[in-house]
Amino acid sequence: MGIHASFEHFTRAAFGADPCAMRNSGLEAIAAPMAIERGRAAMIERSRDQIVYLLSGATKLAAAVSDDREQIVAFHFPGDIISIPADGVHSYLLAALANTEILVFPAREFFDIAAGDEAMARRLFDVLPSALHRCRDKAVALGRQNAAERLAGFLIAMAERIGRLEGSGCIIELPMSRRDISDSLGLTIETVSRQLSHLREAGLVETQGRSQVAIPNLEMLTRCAGHYAA
Amino acid sequence: MGIHASFEHFTRAAFGADPCAMRNSGLEAIAAPMAIERGRAAMIERSRDQIVYLLSGATKLAAAVSDDREQIVAFHFPGDIISIPADGVHSYLLAALANTEILVFPAREFFDIAAGDEAMARRLFDVLPSALHRCRDKAVALGRQNAAERLAGFLIAMAERIGRLEGSGCIIELPMSRRDISDSLGLTIETVSRQLSHLREAGLVETQGRSQVAIPNLEMLTRCAGHYAA
DNA sequence: CGCTTAATTGAGAGCCTTCAATCATCGTGG
DNA sequence: CCACGATGATTGAAGGCTCTCAATTAAGCG
Incomplete structure (x- = not known):
């Protein structure tokens, strides 16, 4: 899928927004479309946080904990908006479970634009807490079940x-x-x-x-x- | 601390906003100030998500997993903004580690207002991903360390x-x-x-x-x- | 149909938990 | 100020759940 088609799909599906309305936001300019083959990791800048929109396929977000072991913190399916942390105490990578298409944004610029766009902000205030709450449920499972x-x-x-x-x-x-x-x-x-x-x-x-x-x-x-x- | 003083502290510290500018947002109208004694749990509505601002003290957010065991998913200190999930697969409660003052908001209304306020949105796009990333690091620790x-x-x-x-x-x-x-x-x-x-x-x-x-x-x-x- | 990779099953070891006892800390009252 | 009691923290021994190592079986692809 080309950048324009990907981006239109994204704005419509993720924010219920008319793509034309988002033309001038500068969002498309910072969107990087990528295709990831099943089994491969997305080549994403890891020195800064990134935001990923999953167009098609399925992915896992995992932290490397040793050479032959990882901890997966989330699975994702089409339509998901994923926040990927920059390298910190752990190094995370997004890998494809099936052939996958994504749209990658640098988080800072993405949020700068979103802060001024009510529809985007509203959607993100739905998505981010959901991801947080799912992660907490996972922490509970890992810690006590x-x-x-x-x-x-x-x-x-x-x-x-x-x-x-x-x-x-x-x-x-x-x-x-x-x-x-x-x-x-x-x-x-x-x-x-x-x-x-x-x-x-x-x-x-x-x-x-x-x-x-x-x-x-x-x-x-x-x-x-x-x-x-x- | 009274509602007005608490609220002013909150807007200034959390959003760098002049309290006067927030007067008409309707935010103050949905803010509920609470004092929690050391060792007690905050009496918060659990049928819907809540947002809490921690004015003073320290708290833990924990899921009850059995009668005598819990999983703490986060600790909080003054200035923290906390997203508390409604009862789902697990039931979470916010408890005070020391005498604590908080401001409680229903999440939906809070985010409705935040979506239309660029300063608030910007701050939340900093806070929410941070909480998510910390939670992920915790999941990694619980799963693989x-x-x-x-x-x-x-x-x-x-x-x-x-x-x-x-x-x-x-x-x-x-x-x-x-x-x-x-x-x-x-x-x-x-x-x-x-x-x-x-x-x-x-x-x-x-x-x-x-x-x-x-x-x-x-x-x-x-x-x-x-x-x-x- | 055969080969490669993934999944299943089994036996033994290790880390954390459980159960139990002792010790330390800290608030209270003499 | 110190003794005392209650609660919290530490330490020890035994058991259980999951991991590791190893072998077998099944699935999927050419």
């Missing part, structure tokens, strides 16, 4: 974001590998695999190939996620 | 936020208990205590009473935090 609860919570979250309902249940086509799942849940591949087997044996999920997961009863799985009600 | 690294990272972070420099080192007056620290790091009190003893034995920290921690050499402690450089 066991492997079984984390996996159940992960599947429920994926069901809500990319599952298609099927009666009282749901079918998910997972775009990420077991390694990605384990890197997201702060576990190992083996533990994820074992927990998934337990869920299978308990009849809470069924799997088809590597990526399809069926949840016959969402509520029963939700009960496994250990979400405490005060 | 061991007890020693988490405690070192915690002490370094506290040194940066509330420590006072002392030569090449730093002295911190911790406002939170060992339980709070363990609830923040996803560990137990005992593990935190043991790791702190290790740091003491290694000469990396010195403690005075329950709350004072001295770090003779910040760089050496930073090396213990296990922050991987790609």
